[in-house]
Amino acid sequence: MPESKLSDNRRAGGVLALAGGVGGAKLAVGLAEILEPDALTVVVNTGDDETFYGLHVSPDIDTVTYSMAGLANPETGWGFAGDTFNALETLKTLGADAWFGLGDHDLALHLRRSELLRSGMTLSEVTLDLADKMGVQHPIVPMSDQPVRTIIESGDGEMSFQEYFVHRRSEPEVTGLRFDGADSASPSPAFKAALGSADAIVFCPSNPFLSVDPILAVPGVRRLVAAALVPVVVVSPIIGGRAVKGPAARIFETLAHKPPSALAVAEHYSGIATHFVMDNEDESSRQAVEALGYQVLVTETLMTTNKHKIDLAAAVCDMAGVSV
Amino acid sequence: MPESKLSDNRRAGGVLALAGGVGGAKLAVGLAEILEPDALTVVVNTGDDETFYGLHVSPDIDTVTYSMAGLANPETGWGFAGDTFNALETLKTLGADAWFGLGDHDLALHLRRSELLRSGMTLSEVTLDLADKMGVQHPIVPMSDQPVRTIIESGDGEMSFQEYFVHRRSEPEVTGLRFDGADSASPSPAFKAALGSADAIVFCPSNPFLSVDPILAVPGVRRLVAAALVPVVVVSPIIGGRAVKGPAARIFETLAHKPPSALAVAEHYSGIATHFVMDNEDESSRQAVEALGYQVLVTETLMTTNKHKIDLAAAVCDMAGVSV
Numbered sequence: 001m002p003e004s005k006l007s008d009n010r011r012a013g014g015v016l017a018l019a020g021g022v023g024g025a026k027l028a029v030g031l032a033e034i035l036e037p038d039a040l041t042v043v044v045n046t047g048d049d050e051t052f053y054g055l056h057v058s059p060d061i062d063t064v065t066y067s068m069a070g071l072a073n074p075e076t077g078w079g080f081a082g083d084t085f086n087a088l089e090t091l092k093t094l095g096a097d098a099w100f101g102l103g104d105h106d107l108a109l110h111l112r113r114s115e116l117l118r119s120g121m122t123l124s125e126v127t128l129d130l131a132d133k134m135g136v137q138h139p140i141v142p143m144s145d146q147p148v149r150t151i152i153e154s155g156d157g158e159m160s161f162q163e164y165f166v167h168r169r170s171e172p173e174v175t176g177l178r179f180d181g182a183d184s185a186s187p188s189p190a191f192k193a194a195l196g197s198a199d200a201i202v203f204c205p206s207n208p209f210l211s212v213d214p215i216l217a218v219p220g221v222r223r224l225v226a227a228a229l230v231p232v233v234v235v236s237p238i239i240g241g242r243a244v245k246g247p248a249a250r251i252f253e254t255l256a257h258k259p260p261s262a263l264a265v266a267e268h269y270s271g272i273a274t275h276f277v278m279d280n281e282d283e284s285s286r287q288a289v290e291a292l293g294y295q296v297l298v299t300e301t302l303m304t305t306n307k308h309k310i311d312l313a314a315a316v317c318d319m320a321g322v323s324v
Numbered sequence: 325m326p327e328s329k330l331s332d333n334r335r336a337g338g339v340l341a342l343a344g345g346v347g348g349a350k351l352a353v354g355l356a357e358i359l360e361p362d363a364l365t366v367v368v369n370t371g372d373d374e375t376f377y378g379l380h381v382s383p384d385i386d387t388v389t390y391s392m393a394g395l396a397n398p399e400t401g402w403g404f405a406g407d408t409f410n411a412l413e414t415l416k417t418l419g420a421d422a423w424f425g426l427g428d429h430d431l432a433l434h435l436r437r438s439e440l441l442r443s444g445m446t447l448s449e450v451t452l453d454l455a456d457k458m459g460v461q462h463p464i465v466p467m468s469d470q471p472v473r474t475i476i477e478s479g480d481g482e483m484s485f486q487e488y489f490v491h492r493r494s495e496p497e498v499t500g501l502r503f504d505g506a507d508s509a510s511p512s513p514a515f516k517a518a519l520g521s522a523d524a525i526v527f528c529p530s531n532p533f534l535s536v537d538p539i540l541a542v543p544g545v546r547r548l549v550a551a552a553l554v555p556v557v558v559v560s561p562i563i564g565g566r567a568v569k570g571p572a573a574r575i576f577e578t579l580a581h582k583p584p585s586a587l588a589v590a591e592h593y594s595g596i597a598t599h600f601v602m603d604n605e606d607e608s609s610r611q612a613v614e615a616l617g618y619q620v621l622v623t624e625t626l627m628t629t630n631k632h633k634i635d636l637a638a639a640v641c642d643m644a645g646v647s648v
């Protein structure tokens with residue numbers, strides 16, 4: 001039974017990693033390679049979840065799960081490796097506005113998730129069950145079992161994250177963000193437990209605004225992280241002023257009114273994180289980040305191979321004093 | 325707009341064909357080849373509809389639609405030609421009890437149908453829209469827009485039609501049938517209109533108990549067919565004591581307590597049909613069927629090629645006095 005992963009017998013401690021999509025998933029893979037299943041909890045953003053054709057799609061959970069299962073498309077970092085798109089092709093023929101690229105294998109995951117949710121299981125239970133069926137041994141946990149939806153405010157009006165990111169290709173200028181439903185949501189049970197027991201908390205290199213902030217917006221989470229007596233390690237998703245993937249860089253300009261940089265990331269998390277990992281390319285900002293009160297590690301952070309993922313995960317654990 | 329097919333400008337008259345799955349679809353294809361779109365209405369059994377993974381599946385409508393669109397799998401007569409089963413494969417991996425063989429293209433149809441139904445469209449409107457998108461010009465109409473479900477009563481208990489037919493491979497002995505919901509259902513609007521205006525009514529060679537009886541069970545239908553002043557033509561699905569496909573033959577034994585035969589089919593419909601088409605192989609029963617009051621045509625009824633479908637359709641129309 002996968003539930004045993006989250007049982008009371010689960011050893012306290014270990015690493016609590018907060019992740020969004022592709023970048024977060026890469027570090028989660030690295031952490032899973034060096035930590036035992038009972039020493040890592042990966043909590044994932046669900047602000048991007050959306051309903052397509054009546055199916056509950058959890059893009060970040062899927063990306064993390066496929067990655068940790070070794071099933072992710074290596075070209076894109078998301079989606080199912082070698083997936084086909086026959087259903088999508090027919091959906092278009094039948095007149096559906098099929099802008100969200102659901103592969104056939106991927107579709108099965110959404111069908112099954114939706115069916116299990118309808119049967120009364122929580123998103124936490126469903127996520128764990130599906131990951132287990134895909135062979136993932138480390139617990140993957142949604143940030144909340146209640147719906148929280150990231151709404152993009154832009155010059156073109158308000159839209160869901162997927163509408164902005166996939167349908168509109170991140171083109172609208174983001175002028176604001178809000179997390180609908182966050183006020184009445186709670187951290188998922190396993191997230192809450194990990195917040196109280198982790199030896200270290202790691203912010204994976206995911207978009208601060210769109211991937212990590214929704215997690216922090218769940219009531220109590222920001223406070224518990226800030227009050228944690230353990231290292232809170234941020235791995236910068238910005239390298240040399242650029243986002244490795246996605247719209248994070250442009251969003252820094254419009255939401256934080258500053259150029260994207262490792263320093264800007266450090267400023268964003270100032271007050272809740274204690275440790276900061278940045279790329280060699282950003283070495284020159286080291287002192288400025290240290291001046292914010294962070295303990296800083298400068299290392300190679302771009303994860304293009306599995307070895308990079310493991311090395312970065314090991315560096316993060318070492319910095320946080322977590323034995324592997 | 326596909327709705328125009330059913331508009332008030334639609335010419336009264338033409339053929340009203342009642343069909344179930346594969347056999348009915350074959351004759352419907354033949355009729356569509358020789359009749360204009362405004363001279364044929366194909367009304368399809370929905371007693372076999374079922375929900376899989378939260379999706380509304382209408383197996384007989386799909387078989388008729390795929391067949392009339394030229395998209396049906398020629399090997400089986402049902403399903404989408406050349407379909408792949410990648411989603412199904414993953415559903416099994418994820419622990420779903422995936423005994424109903426949904427192909428990937430097929431799945432898209434069910435997703436789209438379910439989405440349109442949720443949007444508030446009736447099953448009639450959705451069926452017409454989807455058939456139109458697949459290039460079908462003749463109207464395909466569900467027997468009712470309300471749910472009617474064929475329940476198989478057997479020595480192994482009660483079960484849905486798909487559970488009996490697909491999951492249990494027609495193995496349980498059918499001891500009774502009922503059509504849940506029929507009492508509170510109405511004929512679909514286009515079915516009702518065609519019942520009042522058709523120049524001929526044709527019972528396609530489908531299972532009398534499982535495909536045609538559910539249609540006749542919709543309140544008012546049996547009475548309107550019996551009272552029709554136009555030819556009501558039955559094409560026997562039993563040839564030489566055997567069903568071309570499916571469990572019809574065995575069901576005659578257990579439900580009608582007689583061996584399957586063209587004569588048994590004629591007896592089944594006695595009182596509501598006026599004309600009977602049977603295979604050359606059953607020539608010896610001609611007089612017995614005529615003695616029931618039928619006008620009889622003996623011809624080749626097995627439809628293995630498109631020419632067979634057209635020839636049989638032409639013979640049916642000729643017998644019914646419908647000009648083509």
